[in-house]
Amino acid sequence: MKQLLLALGLGIWLVSPVQAAEIIKANTELCDLSLTGEIRQGDAKELDRQKANWRSKGGYAGDGLKLCLDSPGGSLSEGLELFEMIWAQNIKTHVLPGANCESACALAFLGGSYLLGTGVTREMRREIWPDGRLGFHGPRLVFPANIKFPGDQVSKAFDVAMEIAAQVYEINRLQDRENGALTDHLVHRFLNTSPDDMYFIDTVGDVILSEIGLNGVDYSNAVTPGAIRNVCNNIYLKGEFPLVQGHTESIHKDFTSAAALNRRLLDYEVDDFTIEVEQLDGLIRGFAGPYPITHRSDRIGCFVSISEGLANFEYEDFDPDEGEISVEISRYYAIRENDNFSxxxxxxxxxTIEVRDVAPWYLxxxxxxxxxxxxxxxxxxxxRQYAQQSGKEPSIVATTAADFVSFPGFDLPGGDVGLVRNATLETCRQSCDADDKCTAYTHDRWNNLCFLKSAADTSNLIYVQPKADSYIAPSFAALIRSARTNIVMKKRNNKAFFDSPYYDFESSSFSQCASFCAEEDKCLGVNFSGNLCEMFDHPEVYNDRLGTQIGLKLQQLPE
Incomplete structure (x- = not known):
């Protein structure tokens, strides 16, 4: 993983000189050109030169040149130059199985698109394949060790960083024929992902939130009655239901993973949620709802029509303007009880308040x-084409415990296969990696305990527990739901949390303070002293403090 580097001073790089990325003719069905290696200044000009050479030798640009990317990143400014050129030059982008496109490469990838006909319509064509790695994170200012910089150079570097942020914002606002290059969700992830970390597009939800094409999927068994619910849930989580509230904003401020976001929607699901399906004349048509909306007296329902022929879908035939799945969002007041579905x-x-078409991966x-x-x-x-163009077999990255989906503040009871004492989070991960049966683990931060688990042997229910963080293998995380047992606020006198609260306010009593916490998903504990209520979202272990009361938010475990 290469960080997005912003050089200080007069373009100083704090590494030995590195060759620019290699851009060559690929000669495969999916790739006219390939870009590999670290992105450096001059790569955009080289891509332009290679495209001209490709056309001079008979390449036809009307359908868009196909560019395959396999780069750890590099220069952010050059990544943005590549984006601009790809966006303007009818270039489609691919991240093939086994390829990695991270940091600056990922920004360049987003430009993948081409103009149809005389330029009336822009069609987005940036495609990821299963087992391809596409990762985003924020930039970093690099300060050389043992070198002092004058204040004006540091100020200049900061100005460069702000200019980069402005360029990313401009990409976010870039709209052409109702198609955009960078979603609000991706901007949020770009700005909120540390340079030492990476936000990977590695679930169906990440693809949908980022508006990236998904290729290489077999849909032969995907057109089922259960797909009705998936389509509706995916539109809801994308933030495209009208009149809705809660978890359907285009920016999810507390986003940790697609699995956690999906669980929050299912937790919010009302008791009378209904799924109905009928099959008629080669169509599967169905209803899912109601979904949460602004006015309690109204209901929002989701009606879906899917052609059974979609089971034979090939991505090359996909037309984004003529989606494969038709959806109508409808407002209603009640559905007659005991009425057969029609x-x-x-x-x-x-x-009907909205009609839209969506892509096959919404199934x-x-x-x-x-x-x-x-x-x-x-x-x-x-x-096979990746192996041909790269000269190596695809290096499919195996999932390790560090890749598990996190559920902070939750316990996952049952399924224990081991216990590790005096455990940090890192030793907990290492212990799980060393145990073939471990597909989940819960880390008790307050007591330094690690519970190794077989996720398949749990109930798939997680319970609120301030001292615990649970981590679950991605294959099982999609099944996780929040338990629906009662929430209690356990009071302890002359104790206090000593880390920083995320919110505080004046409160007339401990009961009022605790009730606010009980009703807010983010809150896991409170301090109450005098008239001050402090709320904590990830509290460390409490300790003695005279005159302060704490409230621990706990959920009753099954008997």
Missing amino acids: FSGWLNEGE LDFATPLSDLPKSAAYHSAR
């Missing part, structure tokens, strides 16, 4: 890892 009848009882569960999806014949062909 798609047309139920739809006519409500008020898939939001939290499913891309690596776990059924692979099509095109996927296996793409793997």
